[in-house]
Amino acid sequence: MEYKDQDGLTEKEFLAQYNPGDYARPSVTVDMMVLGPKKDYSGLKILLIKRGGHPFINCWALPGGFVHEDESCYQAAGRELNEETGLKNVFLEQVYTFSKPDRDPRTRVMSVAYMALSPVAPPVRGGDDAVAAAWFDFEFSENMIRIHNDDIGVEINYQLSTKRFKNGNVKYANLVPVLKSKAQLAFDHVEIILESMIKLRREIEYTDLPFSMANEEFTLPDLQVIYELLLGHSLYKANFRIMVSDRIEATGKKAKSVVGRRMSELYRLK
C-alpha cells in the first residue's frame, strides 16, 4: 500500500527531496551526575569538571558534552563517562531534559540529564590541565547540598527551601536551591543534581539501584551503608536484611572486615 501525499510523492520520493529547512535547531548536550562511594564507604563522591573557557570560566561543572549525530543521548552519556573516567557498564539513567531558552548564555542549548552510579571513584585527570576533573565530597540532606574538596580548597553550598506550586489541579512541594557559598556550580547544574537525587531516592524504593554502587560480591554491612548513604538516613540492621533477603544469594565466601572482629559473608545479587 503505497500512499502518495498532496504533491503526488511516495514516501521514498518525499524523503529523497526532504530538506530540514530553517527551523531554529538547539544544540543538545548530555550532563551527568556521577556518584561513587569513598573507599571506606564513609560518604559519597561526585565527579566535577573545571571549566577552562567562558561562560562560567573556572567554575566547576557536571561532566557532559554534545550529542553526536549518529548516537542516542544514552550512548553519548556512556561515551562521555567512559572518556572521563574509564568506567563502563555502570548504572546510567536518564533523569530530565532541561530546556529553558536562556539556560546557556552562548546559544540555545538543551541538556538531557543523566545519573550514573559507580562502585568505585576511579582516578581522573588532575588539577593542572585546562580541563581538570576531580571527585568532590558530596552531602545531600533535606535542606542542603554540600560539595567540597579539601585537597584543592573548594567548597560549594546550596541551601534547599521548599516551594509549593501547582500543575493542573495537582499540588506539589518542590525544593529550590539557593547559593550559600562563594563558589558555585556552572549553568543550572545544581538543578540537575537536585532532580537526580530526588529521582534516585524514589527509585530505591522499587528497584535494585543501590546494588550498582556495590561490588560484584559484597557484604551486607557494606550494602547497608550504601543504602544509608543514598537514602540519607540510617536503617535498622535486621529490617534491612529482611528487605534485601529475597534479592541476594550467598557466595559461600567470607570477607575480612576492615576493622571489626567477626568476618562478614559475601553475597551477590540474584
Place this chain on the structure above:
Amino acid sequence: MEYKDQDGLTEKEFLAQYNPGDYARPSVTVDMMVLGPKKDYSGLKILLIKRGGHPFINCWALPGGFVHEDESCYQAAGRELNEETGLKNVFLEQVYTFSKPDRDPRTRVMSVAYMALSPVAPPVRGGDDAVAAAWFDFEFSENMIRIHNDDIGVEINYQLSTKRFKNGNVKYANLVPVLKSKAQLAFDHVEIILESMIKLRREIEYTDLPFSMANEEFTLPDLQVIYELLLGHSLYKANFRIMVSDRIEATGKKAKSVVGRRMSELYRLK
C-alpha cells in the same frame, strides 16, 4: 572578579564573538499523551492526530510539534495542547526524551515526551481536514494497548511482552510493544504512551495526579472511578475513602447522581 580566558577575552567579549559553529544540531519536538475521561466515566480517551504528509502518511500520531526558539519544552507542550484542544492549565508533565538517531526517517529529530491529563475531552477538529484530530477509546492493560474509534472505524492494537535487561548491576523487567493490528501509530509513539502510562501509574502512589482528571468539585464515587481507570484495577470503596480522606474537604453541596437514588456529596481538593 572578571576572569579572562586563554584568548584574553572577558565573558562579555567572548559571548559577543561566539559562533555556535557547525556542530550537527538535531530538531527537537514535543509529543504528548493527552488523556481525558469519557463523559460517563466509563473509560479513558486519548487524543490523536492524523498525519497528512510523509512519513507515516495517513497514520495516527500523538499531538506535538517543534519547540520554538524562545520557549522551553514545557511551554511548547502547553502551546501545542492549547492550539489543538483549547485546554489550558491542565496537568502537564515531562516523561522522557527519545533520541535514537533513526527514530524519524527525515532527519535527526529528538522528541521530549509529555503527558497531559484533562478533566474533559473537548471537541477537536473533525475528520475532514488535512490534519484531523480525534479522541480514541484507550485501554491499557498488563499485556495490551488498545486504541480505537468506532465512529471512523480505526483500531490499533499492541501486545505487551515482558523483557528483562540490565543497567549496571541493576536488573529491570520492561514492557515491549508488538503491533497486532493493521493500523499502527506513527514513529515511536507507542513507546511514548508506554513510558507515560508506567510513570503515571507510579506517580499515582505518591501524588494527587488523578485529581487533575476530576472537576473542581467532585463526588467520591466519581473520583474513585478515575483512580480505577488510571490504575487499571478496581478498589474497595471504604479503603479508597480512607486513602483520600486527608486530601479532600467537603463543600457542603450535594450532586445528583446520574442513575442512582442516594445523592453523593461534593468535595474539593484541599
Place this chain on the structure above:
DNA sequence: ATAATAGTGTCTATCAGACATTATCTG
C-alpha cells in the same frame, strides 16, 4: 575472656485488603 562487629529473633503499631452493615434517596 574481652571487645568489637556480624547476624538473628521477636514485639508492636500501622495499614492495605477484604467484606459487612447502615444510611439516604426516588418512585
Place this chain on the structure above:
DNA sequence: CAGATAATGTCTGATAGACACTATTAT
C-alpha cells in the same frame, strides 16, 4: 417500603519500625 446507590464499620494478615539478643572472630 422496595430498589438502588452512598457512606461507614470492622476484621485480618502483612509489614515497617524498633529493640534485644546470640554468634563469631582477633588479641
